[in-house]
Amino acid sequence: MVERQVPAAAENYQSYFERRWSHLRRARVRALAWLLDAPDLLDIHDPHWEGRIATLGPMTPETERWLLGLDRDPSALDAALGAKVHTRLGLYAEKLLAFYFAQQGRLVAHGVQVRAGRDATIGEFDFLLDAGPEGVEHIEFATKFYLLQGEVHGDIASSFDSFVGPNLADSLGRKMRKVFDRQLQLGSHPAAREVLPRPVVAARALVKGWLFYPAGTYFAMNGIAAGHCRGFWCALSELERMDADRFLILPRLQWLAPFRAASATWMLDRAQLVAELEDHFAASGTPVLVAVVRDERSSGLGAIVETERGFIVPDDWRERAGARLHP
Numbered sequence: 001m002v003e004r005q006v007p008a009a010a011e012n013y014q015s016y017f018e019r020r021w022s023h024l025r026r027a028r029v030r031a032l033a034w035l036l037d038a039p040d041l042l043d044i045h046d047p048h049w050e051g052r053i054a055t056l057g058p059m060t061p062e063t064e065r066w067l068l069g070l071d072r073d074p075s076a077l078d079a080a081l082g083a084k085v086h087t088r089l090g091l092y093a094e095k096l097l098a099f100y101f102a103q104q105g106r107l108v109a110h111g112v113q114v115r116a117g118r119d120a121t122i123g124e125f126d127f128l129l130d131a132g133p134e135g136v137e138h139i140e141f142a143t144k145f146y147l148l149q150g151e152v153h154g155d156i157a158s159s160f161d162s163f164v165g166p167n168l169a170d171s172l173g174r175k176m177r178k179v180f181d182r183q184l185q186l187g188s189h190p191a192a193r194e195v196l197p198r199p200v201v202a203a204r205a206l207v208k209g210w211l212f213y214p215a216g217t218y219f220a221m222n223g224i225a226a227g228h229c230r231g232f233w234c235a236l237s238e239l240e241r242m243d244a245d246r247f248l249i250l251p252r253l254q255w256l257a258p259f260r261a262a263s264a265t266w267m268l269d270r271a272q273l274v275a276e277l278e279d280h281f282a283a284s285g286t287p288v289l290v291a292v293v294r295d296e297r298s299s300g301l302g303a304i305v306e307t308e309r310g311f312i313v314p315d316d317w318r319e320r321a322g323a324r325l326h327p
Contacts, residue, residue: 013038013229014258014306022303027254027261028081029071032096034208034257036063039227041144041207042176046223052184054139054204066103076103089252093143093208094126101127108136108197116191123186128197135201140183144209145255146172147233147287147311148219149321159221163211166287166311168324179205210255212311215241232310233287236277239270239312244292247273250309252289259291259306267293267304277312285320287313 017034024030037059044053070077080099086092094111101107112125127139146163160173186192187200213219215234220226234241247268248259268276273290280288292308 017258024071030257040225041209043225048223052204054206114192135199138200138203140205142207147212235315246293248291250289264304281314287311
């Protein structure tokens with residue numbers, strides 16, 4: 001084992017990822033590298049989580065070499081993902097991680113549904129990993145993106161509710177309560193015995209993702225890993241305050257790892273970005289994830305590289321988010 005590298009205080013996660021993984025060219029392999037090497041979203045040592053948060057641990061030299069070989073020949077990964085075009089980011093991330101666990105020889109089962117009768121679904125085991133002859137470990141996996149609405153205040157549980165999903169349908173607090181109260185209890189349900197190959201001897205949640213803070217701010221808090229991946233968010237009318245002048249609107253399946261590509265025909269300047277966002281918000285009230293990029297093609301490095309990322313939200317999003325949090 002080697003100690004996990006973490007970004008230095010003067011660099012953000014994008015510069016760390018570029019320094020560590022710029023040799024990887026394939027988007028799928030870069031996404032897998034991010035899943036394996038990105039900081040955990042939650043602090044596994046914080047007593048609030050009662051020891052029920054999982055971690056993949058430090059990256060090993062063997063895994064680094066495996067990822068490099070996969071980048072050179074991705075046929076095994078491509079076969080595992082299948083020919084179907086993925087549209088759900090969570091399912092895409094699950095299949096990437098399932099491939100890794102299978103390659104490590106740890107995967108017993110993935111996506112095992114528990115039913116009570118023909119039509120009633122009780123839940124699903126994301127991953128069942130080998131825990132020896134005595135049983136399996138249940139890993140509940142989530143890749144989440146939350147925006148901090150307002151400032152952190154009150155006790156730790158209510159502070160997690162201030163991290164809301166872009167579509168306002170979820171919050172970090174609500175998600176973790178569901179994981180702890182329902183999903184991690186699945187192994188003890190009587191109906192689970194019919195599908196489990198061995199008893200569940202441990203159940204933990206593995207949570208990866210990005211947290212987004214109002215532009216120019218950051219609030220450290222207990223329970224959140226200090227080195228987590230983070231970005232900014234701002235309203236469309238506030239975009240003019242940014243110094244950046246090259247942007248990409250990130251497709252959903254490219255939300256995991258920082259963006260890097262030899263070219264990007266959809267790169268936008270500020271005026272073009274504003275026009276695109278105005279059109280989008282006229283039709284939809286959903287925030288848009290944007291990467292600030294650096295064009296290195298003229299320098300001989302031959303790439304467009306993400307330097308920062310953030311959600312741009314409609315100008316009424318704060319009010320809608322506040323009404324959802326404090327009805």
